[in-house]
Amino acid sequence: MSMRWGLTVPLGGVPLADHAAVFPALADAGFTDAWTAEVAGTDAFTPLALAAAWEPRLRLGTAIAPVYTRGPGLLAMTAAALAETAPGRFQLGIGASSPVVAGDWNAADFVKPFARSRDMLRFLRAALSGELIDQEFPTFTVKRFRLERPPAVPPQILLAALRPQMLHLAAAEADGVILNWLSAADVHTALAETKAAGPDFAVATRIFVVPTDDAAYARAVGRRLITSYLTVPAYAAFHRWLGREEALTPMWRAWESGDRKGALASIPDSLVDELVVHGAPDEVRARVQAYADAGVTIPVMALLPTPELERGGLSALTSLISALGRGDS
Template sequence: MTEVSWGVTLPLPGLGLHRHREIVEALPSLGYRDVWTGEGGGYDGLTALTAALAWSPGLRAGTGVLPAQTRGPGVLAQTAASMAELGQAEVLLGIGSSVPAHVTALNGRPHSRPYAHVRDLLRFLRRVFDGEHVTETYETFSIDFGLRRRPAVRPKVIVGALRPGMLKLAFAEGDGAITNVLAAHEVPRIVEAAGPPGEGQELVVKIFVTPTEDAAHARAAGRAFLGWILNQPPYRAFHDWLGRGEALAASRAAWDAGDRRGAAEALPDSVVDELWVHGSPEECRAHIARYVHPGVTAVELHVTQTPELRAAPHTLPDVLKALRAH
C-alpha cells in the first residue's frame, strides 16, 4: 500500500495568516508533509501557500481547488511554476469546475461548460509543465504560451472530481484527483470509478474535522457548511450518485423554497456525522483513519474552530498531532 501523505488546510482555525509561520514550520514534526488551500468566499487559494513555502521550503503545496474559469491559463501556469521554484518541492495544482456561487457570484464569470473548461485547462497545463510552448485553440480558450523558466520539480495537475466523468478525466489525462464531502465508506466507490492509477498519480481525500466533544457545536458548524454545499448543483448530483438523495430531500425542499437556514436544519444528524468528522481528537483520528482505503495517496484535513481551541489556541499543534492517523 502506498504511503499516505498528510496535510492541513490553511488558514488554520483561530490564526490570521500573519501568525502562521511558527506552526507551518512545525508541521513536519507533527506528521504533516502537505499544506493545502481551498477557494471560495474567504481567502484566495494561493497567498497562504506561497507564504508557507517561503517559511518552510520542502512542504508540498496543493490547491483544493481553484476554479478553472476564474484565472487566465498562462497566469495560472506561471503561478504554479513560481511556487514550485520557491518551495523546491512538488506543487499539486488542483483545478475544478467549482460552483456558480464562486465563479459567477464572486467573480462575474459565466459558469458555463464546466467540464470543457476543466478538460481544456488540464490539457494546456500538462503540456506547459512538460516544457512545451503551447499554441492551441481549445474549445473554451485560445493560447500562445510557454514557460521561460521551468521549475526543477514539475507541478502536478489534479482535478477536483466527484463523479465518474470527472474522475475518469483526472486519471486518464491528469495527475489524479481530489475529492471531498463524502463518508469514509464511500471512498472505495471513488477509487473504483477512477480506475487503476498510473505511476505517480494522486487521489487526495479532503476531510472536514471539528475536534471537539461538544457535539452541538460540531453539528452546528457542519450544518452551516453542508446546508450550503450539498445544495449546489454538482454536489446534489454527487450525492444522488452516492444514494443519499432521499436523506437530503427535506433540505433540498427548504433550499429550493429560499429557506437557507431551514436547509441546514433539515439535515439529519446521521448525514452530518458521516460527512463532518467530530469528537475528541482521538475519536476523530479513528474516524479519519477509515478514509484511508487502498488507492488514497493523500489526506487533507480541514480543521475548524472549536470551543477548546478558542479557549486555548496554543494547543493547536497538539490537536494536529493527535489527529494524524498512524
C-alpha cells in the same frame, strides 16, 4: 497510518504572518502536507508560498485553483513560480469550482465546466513542461505562449472530480484526483471510476473536522456546512449519485422554499456523522485513517472552529495539531 497526512491552511482565526509558527508545528507533529482552498478567503497560492519559505519539510498543494478565475497563461505562471520555489514539493490541484465563485464573484462565464477543466488540464500539462502553446482549445484560445521560467520539476496536476465523467478524465489525463464532501464509505464508489489510472495516481480528499467532544455543537456546525454545500447543484447531483437522494430531499425541499431553519432541522444526525468528522483527537485520527484505508493517499483535514480553540488561541491550536498528527507512527 497513511504515508501522507495533510491539513488545510491557512487556519481560521490565525493571521497569515503567525503561520510562521504553524507550519513548523505541522511538520513536527508528523503532518506531511499543507493544502489550500480558494473561495473568498486567501487565494490558493500565497499561503503555500509562505509555507515553502518557512517549512521545507512540507509538501504543498492547491485544492483547488479554479479554472475560470485566472487566464491560462497566468495560472501556468503562478503554478510555475511555486514549483520553482518548492521543487518537487508542489502539486497543482485544479477544478471547475462553482457558478458563485466563478461568475458572481469573478465575472467569468461559468459554462461547460467539464470542457473548461479538460482544456485547462491539457494546456497546463504542456505549458509547465516548457512547450510553446499556439492552439485553439474548445473553450479558449492561446496564441504563442511559452513560460519564460518553466520549472525544472513540473508539478503533478490533480483534478477535482465528483461524478463519473470528471473522474474518468482525472484517471485518463491527470496525475491524481481531488475528492470532497464524501464519507469514507463513499470512497470506493468514486474510485471505482478511476480504475484506468496508473499505480502512482494520487487521491487527495478534504475531510471536514470539528475537533470537539461536544457532539451537539459539532452537529450544529455540520448541519450549517451541509446546507451551504449540498444545496449547490453539482454537490446535490453528486450525492444523488452516491445514493443519498432520500436522506437529502427534505433538506432540498425546505431550502428551495426558503425555510432555512427547516432545512437544518431535516438533516439527521447520522448523515452529519457520516460526512463531518468530530470527536476527541484519537477519534478524529481513526476516522481520517478510515479514508486512507479506503484508498485515499492524501487525507487532508479541514479544521473547523470550536469554542475551545477560540478561547485558547494559537497555543491551543498548536497543541491540537500535535494531537492530530501522526507523530512517529
